[in-house]
Structure formats: structure tokens, C-alpha cells
Amino acid sequence: xxxxxxxxxxxxxxxxxSLGEKPFRAKQIYKWLHQSLSESFEEMTDIPKxxxxxxxxxxxxxxxxxxEVQISKEDGTRKYLFRLPDDSLVETVLMRYKYGLxxxxxxxxxxxxxxxxxxxxxxxxxxxxxxxxxxxxxEAIQRDIFNETAGAVxxxxxxxxxxxxxxxxxxxxxxxxxxxYDNLLSFIRLLTDENGLHLSQRNLTVSTCGIVPKxxxxxxxxxxxxxxxxxxxxxxxxxxxxxxxxxxxxxxxxVDAMKSYQEKTGRRVTFEYSLIKGVNDxxxxxxxxxxxxxxxxxxxxxxxxxxxxxxxxxxxRAAAMDFQRKLEKFxxxxxxxxxxxxxxxxxCGQLRRRHLER
Ligand code: SAH
Numbered sequence: 001x002x003x004x005x006x007x008x009x010x011x012x013x014x015x016x017x018s019l020g021e022k023p024f025r026a027k028q029i030y031k032w033l034h035q036s037l038s039e040s041f042e043e044m045t046d047i048p049k050x051x052x053x054x055x056x057x058x059x060x061x062x063x064x065x066x067x068e069v070q071i072s073k074e075d076g077t078r079k080y081l082f083r084l085p086d087d088s089l090v091e092t093v094l095m096r097y098k099y100g101l102x103x104x105x106x107x108x109x110x111x112x113x114x115x116x117x118x119x120x121x122x123x124x125x126x127x128x129x130x131x132x133x134x135x136x137x138x139e140a141i142q143r144d145i146f147n148e149t150a151g152a153v154x155x156x157x158x159x160x161x162x163x164x165x166x167x168x169x170x171x172x173x174x175x176x177x178x179x180x181y182d183n184l185l186s187f188i189r190l191l192t193d194e195n196g197l198h199l200s201q202r203n204l205t206v207s208t209c210g211i212v213p214k215x216x217x218x219x220x221x222x223x224x225x226x227x228x229x230x231x232x233x234x235x236x237x238x239x240x241x242x243x244x245x246x247x248x249x250x251x252x253x254x255v256d257a258m259k260s261y262q263e264k265t266g267r268r269v270t271f272e273y274s275l276i277k278g279v280n281d282x283x284x285x286x287x288x289x290x291x292x293x294x295x296x297x298x299x300x301x302x303x304x305x306x307x308x309x310x311x312x313x314x315x316x317r318a319a320a321m322d323f324q325r326k327l328e329k330f331x332x333x334x335x336x337x338x339x340x341x342x343x344x345x346x347x348c349g350q351l352r353r354r355h356l357e358r
Contacts, residue, residue, distance in 0.1 A: 002059035005033060005132025008189050019058075021051065027195065029055075034135070034196030037143045037153050039063040060085065062132040064092075064140045070344040070351065077341030080141060081351050084109075084133055088126060089352050091173055092137040094145075095340050100167035101145070105137045107184060108175025113209050114244045115230075117274060119307045119353055120174040128180030131187040134171075138197065142166050156198075169199060172207040172228075174352070178214035188225065201225050207272060209245045210254035219261040228270045228300070229258050233280050234288035242280075255292060271297060274304045277313045281323050290330030299327060302337040 007015060012026035028046060032038040039061060041052045064082035067089065071078050078094040093104040111118070112125035145164050146153045154160040169191065171177045177184045184206070191199050201224035208215065209230045218227065231251075233239035239246040246254075258269045271293065275281045293299070301324055303314035315323070320336055327334040344351075 003062065003130055003132055004029070004055070004059040005062040005136060006130045006183075006186065006190075007132075008186065008193065009195065015059075019051075019054065025051070030193075030195050033061065034139070034190065034193065035156050037139050037146070039143075062130065062136045064090070064133065064136045066140065066144075067355070068351070070341075072341040072344050074343055075340050077344065078141075079341060079344050079351055080137070081355060082137060082140065084129075089355055090129070090133075090137065091352050092141060093173065093341065094141050094166075097168070101165070102168035102170065103138050103141055103166050104170045104173050105134055106173035106175050107134060107171050107177040107180050111175050112179065113176050115209065115232075116242045117232075117276065117304055117307065117310060117312050119309065122309060122353065123356065125175075125179075128183055129175070131183050131190055134183070134187040135190050135197075138166055138169060138191070142197070166197070167199070168203045168205075170205040170207065172205070176209055176211065177206050178208045178211040178218070181214050181217070185221070188223065205270075209243055210249055210257075211245070212249040212253050212257045215254075215257040215261055219257075219264040222265055224265070224267060226267060226270065227258065227261055227265075228272050229254060230274075231255075231271045231299075232274050234285050234292055238280060238285075242276075251292070259294070268298060271299045272302060273299055274302045275315050275320055275323060276304045277315045277319070279312065281315045281319060283326060286323055286326035286330065289327060290332060293332055295331035297332050299332055299334045300337050301334055303339065305339075 002015065009026060009030050012030055013023045016023060016026040029044065032044045038044060041055045044052060062085060064084055066080060067083050068081040069078055076096045080092045082090050082092060084090065088109040090106040090109060092106060095102045106129065108128045109126035110123050111121040114121045143153060149164045150160045188204065191197055192201050205226040205228055207228040207230060232242050236246060236251040239251050262269045301320060303320055304312050306313060324334045324336055
């Protein structure tokens with residue numbers, strides 16, 4: 001079966017040609033999939049019936065199936081649990097910000113990076129997601145939102161479309177995106193295509209635990225996306241205890257790769273730092289961070305989301321703010337990530353784990 005949701009327009013043209021169809025059919029199908037957010041070939045009414053039947057027999061659309069949706073009463077954050085065509089489960093989160101709707105997608109089923117504080121990697125990696133499966137998470141949620149607000153998917157560029165569109169995407173859900181590099185790049189092309197959701201590259205953030213050769217490869221692509229490094233510790237010794245990837249790539253190598261990414265692309269990189277009480281939130285840690293990073297570096301502090309299988313705790317709000325002030329004093333721009341969806345299964349991978357346990 002043909003994975004039609006993962007194909008870009010050029011690839012779809014080749015596919016159409018292989019079926020003896022004209023190139024314009026490719027564009028029609030592409031727009032049905034990624035602008036009208038169709039979940040079946042039947043909906044594609046300007047495609048001849050015979051071709052639709054042929055497509056249904058030979059190709060499939062990865063429309064993730066909603067298994068469960070948790071909605072936060074506090075801030076409207078939603079956590080979706082989706083089932084993929086092979087019955088794998090993935091989590092995706094929708095957040096509502098002042099600047100618009102933002103979706104946090106998974107890039108793999110499970111993860112093999114094994115970070116100590118993370119629930120996503122506890123069962124290891126099953127597989128990487130296809131480009132269509134990464135995009136499908138966003139499209140499924142977008143369809144949901146349009147159905148709720150407009151009763152149907154509105155015309156692109158219509159006022160209703162623009163008002164309710166997902167404007168930001170972060171690849172910070174389950175999985176390591178740079179461990180699924182080729183599919184990630186294909187996904188970025190689909191997501192930003194003008195005949196699809198047409199997201200601005202600038203509104204896309206990719207977060208990595210620090211696979212250095214891939215950071216360097218990505219830098220050469222000169223994309224306008226934001227790259228974030230999950231740092232979580234100020235020294236190699238401490239980082240190794242939290243993140244096994246540090247055994248492969250030294251903390252300084254990872255930070256240098258980020259610096260050169262910033263220089264090559266002209267895009268400011270960010271560092272993520274999960275604050276864990278008594279582990280990486282001391283005065284000494286702040287001072288060591290200032291030695292590791294550079295003045296003006298940007299750091300997102302995230303009070304760790306306790307995972308029931310682990311004994312990590314978050315510092316108090318006051319302690320987190322104190323740590324932030326220390327970093328600021330050293331010239332590091334630190335912000336504390338607003339915690340959203342605290343009343344739903346917050347930490348990455350928890351909703352999925354709960355389902356797998358059943
Ligand atoms: N593999 C990528 C992206 C997925 S993880 C990466 O490592 O960046 C997204 C972010 O959530 C990472 O910074 C990760 O370290 C962090 N994270 C994972 N579990 C967490 C938890 N329990 N509390 C706070 N942050 C967590």
C-alpha cells in the first residue's frame with residue numbers, strides 16, 4: 001500500500017504518473033489531503049470515481065484515530081492520544097497561547113534515548129513516525145478545531161480559517177526528532193508547503209537531546225526553524241547521569257554544535273533545562289551554566305514534571321525564580337516555562353503509558 005500522506009507534490013506527481021495520470025491530479029489530491037484535511041478518497045469529489053476507487057485500493061491516508069482526549073479545565077490545553085494504522089499509540093498536545101494555537105507532536109513511537117526523568121523512553125523505541133504521521137497529528141487536531149468552531153473545514157485564507165488555524169508547532173513530544181532525521185525533513189517540507197497547512201518555518205521548533213552530527217547536518221540546510229537543545233545539566237559529569245546521550249557526545253561538543261548552528265543559520269537557538277530539586281538547581285549549577293554558555297544565550301527553565309516511576313521533584317516556584325535570577329545575573333536570558341495542563345496527564349508519555357499498562 002502506498003503511503004500517500006507522506007508524499008510531497010513532486011513525489012505525488014511521480015506517483016500519479018505511475019498510475020498513468022496527469023500531474024494536475026497530484027496537486028488536486030495534495031490539496032484535498034493537506035488543505036481540506038480529507039480523511040478518505042471518497043471526499044475528493046473533483047477526482048473521477050474510477051481513480052478514487054483505484055486510490056482506495058492502492059493507497060492509504062494516515063489519519064490518526066482519536067482514542068482519548070483530555071481537556072484541561074484550567075487553560076484549555078488538550079492532550080490527544082492517537083492510534084496509527086499499525087495500532088501504535090502516540091500523544092499530541094494542543095496549547096492555547098495569546099499568539100495562537102500551538103501543537104506539540106511526537107516524532108517517534110517510544111524513544112531510545114533513555115533520559116532519567118522522562119516517561120516516554122521507559123519502554124524503548126518501537127519505530128520512527130513517517131512524515132505523514134507527524135503531519136497527521138496536526139491535521140487531525142486542526143480538523144477537530146475547525147469542526148468545533150466552523151462546523152467544517154473552511155476555505156484556506158478565509159477569515160474563519162485564519163482565526164482558528166494552528167500557527168505554531170513544536171517537535172517536543174515523544175521521541176528524538178534527529179533520530180528520525182530524514183522523515184523529519186520530509187515532514188518539515190510538507191508542513192510548510194504553500195498547498196498545505198503552509199506553516200511558517202519560523203513558527204516551528206525542533207528539540208533535540210543533542211545528536212551532534214545531525215545538528216551539524218541540519219545547520220547546512222539553512223532552514224529558518226528554531227532549534228532547541230535539551231541541556232538539563234551544567235557539566236558533562238552531571239549530564240551523563242541524567243542523559244545517556246552525553247556518553248556519545250560530550251556536553252561541550254553539543255553546545256558548540258548549537259553555537260555553530262546559530263552562526264550558520266542566523267537563527268537564535270534555545271536551551272531547555274528541566275529543573276530538578278536538589279539535582280541541578282543549586283547556585284553552583286547556575287554559575288557553571290554561565291561558564292558553559294555565552295552571554296545572551298536563551299534558556300527555557302521547565303520545572304520537572306514528576307513521573308510516577310521516578311523520584312524526581314520540582315523546586316518550589318520561589319526556588320525556580322531564584323535560579324532564573326542567578327542566570328540573568330550572569331547574562332543568560334532565562335524564562336520559566338508556563339506550566340500548562342497541570343490537571344491532565346502532564347508529562348510526556350504518561351497518557352500513552354497509562355494505556356499501555358491496561
Ligand atoms: N527528544 C527531544 C524532544 C522530546 S522531549 C529532546 O530531548 O529534546 C521534550 C523536552 O521535554 C525535552 O527537553 C525533555 O528533556 C523534556 N522532558 C522530558 N520529560 C520531562 C519531565 N518529566 N519533566 C520536564 N521535562 C521533561
